[in-house]
Amino acid sequence: MQFPTDKNYYKILGVSRDASAETIKKRYRKLAKMHHPDANAGSKKSEDKFKLVSEAYGVLGNAEKRRAYDRFSPRSQSSAEPARGRRRRARSDKSRYGYGSGETGPRAEYREPFPREGFQEEVSIDPNFPTRGFDLQFLVNVPLVTAALGGKVPFSYEKYVKCTHCSGSGNAVDCSACKGRKQVVKEVSIDVKIPPGIVDQYTLRMDNKGGEGRNGGPPGDLLLKVCIEPHPKFNRVKSDIYSEVLISFELAEKGGDLKVNTLDSVMTIPVEEGTLTGEDYRIPGMGASTPWGKKRGDFIVKFAVADP
Numbered sequence: 448m449q450f451p452t453d454k455n456y457y458k459i460l461g462v463s464r465d466a467s468a469e470t471i472k473k474r475y476r477k478l479a480k481m482h483h484p485d486a487n488a489g490s491k492k493s494e495d496k497f498k499l500v501s502e503a504y505g506v507l508g509n510a511e512k513r514r515a516y517d518r519f520s521p522r523s524q525s526s527a528e529p530a531r532g533r534r535r536r537a538r539s540d541k542s543r544y545g546y547g548s549g550e551t552g553p554r555a556e557y558r559e560p561f562p563r564e565g566f567q568e569e570v571s572i573d574p575n576f577p578t579r580g581f582d583l584q585f586l587v588n589v590p591l592v593t594a595a596l597g598g599k600v601p602f603s604y605e606k607y608v609k610c611t612h613c614s615g616s617g618n619a620v621d622c623s624a625c626k627g628r629k630q631v632v633k634e635v636s637i638d639v640k641i642p643p644g645i646v647d648q649y650t651l652r653m654d655n656k657g658g659e660g661r662n663g664g665p666p667g668d669l670l671l672k673v674c675i676e677p678h679p680k681f682n683r684v685k686s687d688i689y690s691e692v693l694i695s696f697e698l699a700e701k702g703g704d705l706k707v708n709t710l711d712s713v714m715t716i717p718v719e720e721g722t723l724t725g726e727d728y729r730i731p732g733m734g735a736s737t738p739w740g741k742k743r744g745d746f747i748v749k750f751a752v753a754d755p
């Protein structure tokens with residue numbers, strides 16, 4: 448049996464006969480990138496070299512084919528202890544892919560993710576490929592009153608934007624500001640619109656406010672997860688707001704009017720004669736908005752009577 452080639456694949460890839468699978472793969476990637484037609488303006492010479500390199504790797508990059516090639520192809524150098532070389536290769540394969548002991552041959556080789564993955568990489572590392580900006584995710588603290596009634600909160604964050612020093616150009620390699628990345632990190636400030644009645648842990652999505660795209664790609668989105676801050680006086684349960692108010696012993700005993708701060712106003716409420724700690728007074732429609740802002744819950748004053 449004769450392997451159907453007289454080409455010296457080891458020489459083509461520039462590796463020794465006992466090179467590890469890892470070394471061969473690295474070497475191939477380097478050569479493939481160097482001679483890739485896309486990187487050489489479609490040069491015929493590069494294309495031929497690229498094909499040759501790919502052919503060599505097609506054999507040497509596959510343990511089964513490599514074994515057959517080693518056995519039947521003409522050797523340009525002496526066969527110094529091929530058994531040991533083979534064992535070494537097997538060991539390096541195992542450490543890289545986590546093969547079980549004694550598991551060799553085609554079945555194991557099918558897990559080899561190359562070359563398919565390698566070609567994907569060629570695409571993704573193309574520095575001029577338009578890519579979408581990053582989606583950015585942050586937590587945003589929202590005061591209880593703003594969450595209850597809606598409003599705006601200022602928010603600052605960092606994102607990638609086009610480098611103004613080189614205008615994000617293809618000649619960015621020498622740019623001192625972005626060092627060839629075409630983008631720089633910039634802090635931006637925005638006002639986040641908080642819809643009335645928003646609930647804790649709700650995520651607001653703001654289209655196109657994420658990182659800017661590269662090479663004309665679209666920007667990503669900004670996702671803000673709402674953290675409602677506790678309030679010293681108000682407690683929210685769904686759309687109702689509870690507020691504990693300390694009243695004097697005299698007022699509780701005799702009754703009278705009491706001014707209370709609600710979410711958005713000051714109101715006067717009656718305190719009944721003989722009010723006890725824990726009793727409450729409900730003001731309809733003065734609580735938090737319902738989640739769609741259509742109506743409001745109640746504001747409930749819970750009395751706490753001071754000691755005489």
Ligand SMILES: [Zn+2]
Pocket residue numbers: 610611612613614615619622623624625626627628629630
């Ligand atoms: Zn730049």
